[in-house]
Structures are given as C-alpha cells and as structure tokens.
Amino acid sequence: MFKDSLRARLLLPVLALVLASVVATVIALAWVEANRVRVEAQNAIENQSRGLLSIFSVTHSIMLDRVRSSMHLLRQETDDQGTPGVGQPITVDGRQVNDLLFGGKPQGNQFQIVDSVTAIMGGTATLFTAAGNDFVRVTTNVKKDNGDRAVGTMLDPNGQVIGEIRKGLSFYGVVDILGSPYVTGYEPIYDGNHDKPIGIWYVGYKTDLDALSKVVSNSRVLDSGFIAMLDSKGKLRFHSNEGAAADPAFINKIIQEQPSDWTVQKRDVPNWGFTLVAAYPNSDIDSAIIRQTIWISLIGVVICLLLLGLQYVLIESRVLRPIKRLTEVADALSMGKMNNVIEEVKLKDEIGTLAKAIARLANSVRLAMDRLSKR
Template sequence: MLRHSLRVRLLLPVLALALATVIATAIGLAVVQAHQVKADADASIKGQSVALQSLFSVTRSIMLERVHNSMRLLRQETDALGLPSSGPEVTVSGRQANELLFGNKPQANTFQVVDSVTSIMDGTATLFSASGDDFVRVSTNVKKDDGSRAIGTQLDPHGPAIAEIRKGLAFYGVVDILGNPYVTGYEPIYDGRNPKPIGIWYVGYKTDLESLDSVIGDSHVLDSGFVALFDSKGKLRFHSKTGATTDPAQIEKVSQEQPLDWSVDKQEVPGWGFTLVSAYPKSDINRIITRQTLWIGGLGLLVCLLLLGLQSVLIWNRVLQPVQRLTAVADQLSLGKWDNTIEEVKLKDEIGTLARAIARLSNSVRLAMERLSKR
C-alpha cells in the first residue's frame, strides 16, 4: 500500500514541515504587509496633502500681495475725490440703500472709480454702503451669473469679513462671493463723526483653481480612494476623477458620514476655509493583502514542491535504492546464494554498516556451507 511505502513515510514529515513553514510565512508576511500597505496609503495621503497645502499657501500669498496693492489704489482714487460721507437713501437695483459720497460726489450706480482700479490692477472692486446692520453694494464690477453687475446685493451677514468690519477692523482673506471663492480685502469707511462704518472698501480676485482641479482630479488613494476639496459652505469643489470612486454623490456621502468601513482624513486649509478630504475603503487594504498573500502562498507551495522533488530524489538515491539492493542480497542469501557483490559496504553511514553486516553474514553462510560440503 502507498501509505506503508517507506518513501511516503519519509516524505510526509518533510511535507508537513514545509506546509507549516509556508503557512506561517504567509501569515507573518500578511501581517507585515497589512501594516506596510496602510503605512503606504497614509504616506500617500500625507504627501498629496502637503503638496496641495503648499499650493494653496503660495497661491494665497501671491494673491494677497495683489489685493493689498489694489486696496491702496482704490483708497487713493476715493481720497482724491474728497472725504467720505453718507447721503440720503437711493435705489440700487430695486433695493434701498444710503448714498455713499466722496467729496460730495455720489457713488451709487456709478462705476468710474471701481472700474478705473480694476483696469489697472485687474480683479474686482466694490464700494459698500451701510444700510442698518447690513452693507449693500452700491458700486461694483463683481458680476452675477447672468453677467450683470451685482449692485443691490449685500455682504454676507454671516461671513468672516462682516464680523471683522463690525469690530472696526480690516479683513484680508478668502471669502465666498456669490458662490465663488475670492481672495479679498475689506476695510471700513468712516466719516469722522459716526463711530460705526458708513461703508466698506473692497477689492478681490476670483481664485483661479484650474491647476488645483487638475492636480486633485489626477489624485486618488489605493484602488478606490479619493481626494476631494470642500469650500467653507460644504460645497464639493473638486474631486478625484481617476480610481474607482469618482461619483460626487458618493464622495459627499463618505466625507460627511465617515462610515466605519472607510478611512477618512480631513484637513483644514489655513486661510481659505476649505476642507481637504482624503479617504479610502478598508476593503482596498484587505484586497491587496489577500492578493499578495495568495501570491506568497503560491510561491511557497512551488518552492515546497521543488524541495519535495529534490528530497524524493535524494531519498531514492541515498536510502531506498541501496535498501532495495540489500533486500535483494538478503533474499538471495535466504535461497543459498552467497556470491553477491555488495557495493554498499563502502558507504560510511548506517546503510554501509547494514551492508557490511550482511556481507559478514553472507561470508559466514558461505564458510558454513563449504564445511558442510567437505564432510
């Protein structure tokens, strides 16, 4: 029977040891690989985040310098007209607001000052007039979606700029204007009599984020992860357009709900009010680990089979074949044939010891048979 074969009995321990080694190695490498894959994913997120944060920082720094220069020009233009003051109510695009005067020259519904500033410095400029607790655009070249000037619209009452203005402070930073991010500057206008601002000087530049859209669009994490950018109002601005997760609705859902089967990293973008989100499903790591574990296991089994083949050849040449020859000699000896050549007597191992014992036995039988034949 095969199970009683000496070769099988010799190879089974080797096979068991090899399989145990392969399994233990695969499990050990899977654990190490799990940590490595997660570390690589986290490093990828960190690297992409650092690059994007740096891009934001440089963009903001450059644009703020332009904003400060434009603000100086706007104030020079209005200072040249005379001192500021508040006038009677006027209608601005269907809304009532106080007239804003510089040197008794009304600015509501006129655009010479704001347009002269932007003709030199580009960007946008606005003169706000106080209307109760609100500030209304009475002169501006900020455009609405339909292309018309955004006069009659008010400064966001919940935004960061108005909070600083109400404190009597200037504000420089990124704000959302009519649904678009602008790098802006706001400075309060006083008439010298009223402790509250009668208006606001504004200049700003709409952020050109096409390069950012390209960078984020080409970014993803592992197979199914994504990178996304949300503005201060939680609106999804840019997101990955490569990888398995590109649907905006799914990206928004994962970013907001942060499900347990996803790893989600959120970072605030200083000075912008944006939120940078990087996320990937944990199943991506499990899939990579499974794939690599199977590859390692397959390679281990191949090595195991090669070792078994080599071991089988060695067992046959070094053990089984000599044992078979000695068995044949012993069988011949039992039949009275003692003139067999036993080459295994030259071996220095246990088989050589057995071969020499059989040779002595064969010689003893031969001598005994010779003595018996002489009687």
C-alpha cells in the same frame, strides 16, 4: 501499500513539518502584508493631500500679494478724491442707502474708480456703504450670474468678514462671493465723525482653480476611493473623476453619511475655509489583502512542493536506493550468491554500517562454505 512503506514513513513527517512551517509563514506574511497595505493606503492619502495643500498654499500666497497691491491702489485712488464721508440717500438696484463720499464726491453708481483699479491690477474692486449694521455695494465690478454689476447686494451678514469689520479690523483671506471663492481684502472706512465704519474698501480675485481641479479629478484612493474638496459652505467643488466614485451625488452621500464600511478622512485647508476629503471603501483594503494573501499562499505552495521534491530526491538517492541495493545483496546471499560488490560500505552513515555488516556476513558465509567444501 504506500502508507506502510519506508518512503511514506520518511516523507509524511517531513510533509507535515513543511506544511506547518509554510502555513505559519503564510499567516505571518499575510498579517505583515495587511498592515503594509493599510500603511500604503494611508501614505497615498497623505502624499496626495500634502500635494493639494501645497498647491493651495502657493496659490493663496501669490494671490494675497496681488490683493495687497490692489488694495493699496484702490485706497490711493480714493485718497486722491479727498476724505471719506456719508452722503445723501440714494437707490442702488432698488435698495435705498446712504451714498459714500470721497472729497464730497458721490460714489454710488459711479464706476470710474473701481474700474480704473481693476484695469491696472485685474481682479475686482468694490466700495461698500454702511446700512445700519450691514454693508451694501454702492459701486463694484463684481458681476452677478446674469452679468450685471452686483450693486445693491449686501456683504454676507453671517460671514467671517463682517465680524472683523464691525470690530474695526481689516480682513484678508478667502471668502465666498455670490457663490464663487475669492482671495480678498477688506478694510474699514472711517470719516472721523463716527465710531463705526461708514463703508468698506474691497479688492479681490476670483480663484482660478482649473489646475487644482485637474489634479483632483485625476486622483483616486485605492481602487474605488476618491479625493474631494468642499468649500466653506460644504458645497462640493472638485472631486475625483475616475472609477465608481466619480458621481457627485454618490460622493456627497458618502461624505454626509460616512457609512461604516467606508473610511472617510477630512482635513481643513488653511486660509481657505475649504475641507479636503479622502475616502475609500474598506472592501478595497480587504481585496488588496486577499490578493496579496493569495500570492503569498501560492508562493508558499510552490516552496512546499520544491522542498518536498528536494526531500524526495534526497531520500530516494541517499536512503531508499542504498537500502534497495542492500536488500538485493541480502536476497542474493540467501540464495548462495556471495560475489556481489557492496559499494555502500564506503558510506559513513548508518547505511554504510549496515553495508559493512552484510559484507562481513557474506564473507563469513563464504568462508564457512569453503571449509565445508574441503571436508
């Protein structure tokens, strides 16, 4: 039977050794590959995040330069009118506040200055008047959703801007105005008679993030992950638009709940107050690892078969065939046939030694037979 044959005795230990080596190699390579997949996933997130942050940084820098130029023009326009002051109570869109004066000229519901600034510089401009601890727009070309001017609306009493203004400081940065992000500049107005600001100069540009939106919508992490951007109020602004993670409700759920079977990474966007979110299901990593492990295993099996095939050929040609030939010679010798040519005597291994011994035996038998025949 095969298991009792010399071929089996030679091949089975080799098979066991090759299988053990291949299994150990597959396990080691699978572990290395698993780490590589995780590192590549993290690098993909880092590269995409770095690119998006770079776009935000450049956009902020360019728009902030425009804001400063526009603020300079707005202040110049009001300075040409004269010194600031507090006027009589007026009503702006149903809200009663003190008018804001420049050179004694009322600014409430007067739009010449703000419109002339934006006609040159673009963007939006506003003059606020103080109303207790709050500030109300008395003239502006910022528009509401219905297209009306946003006069009578208040500066966000809980926002980051009003805290700086109350301290007498200017503010330049990104703020949410009526639900849209603007790159803005705010500077307090003083009249010399009050310790607190009597109003605020404002200029700003609504951010045109269409290019960024396209970049984000085309991005993805692994097979099912996503990139998303939240504004300062946690509202989902942009998100990947590919695969299963294209549903805003699903994305919001993942960001809010951060389930254990997902990896969710958040990063603040400098100067914007936005949050960049990258997330992917852990199953994507597992699937990638399994795919790579299967490929490695298949390669290992192929290598194993090739090694076994090579070993079989070597054993067959270098061991079994010479032994079979010597067996035939010995069998013929036992039947008195002593003229066989034993080519294996040329071998310099153990089989060659055996072949020489059989050749000597054949020669001795032939000499003995010759002596017997001469008697």
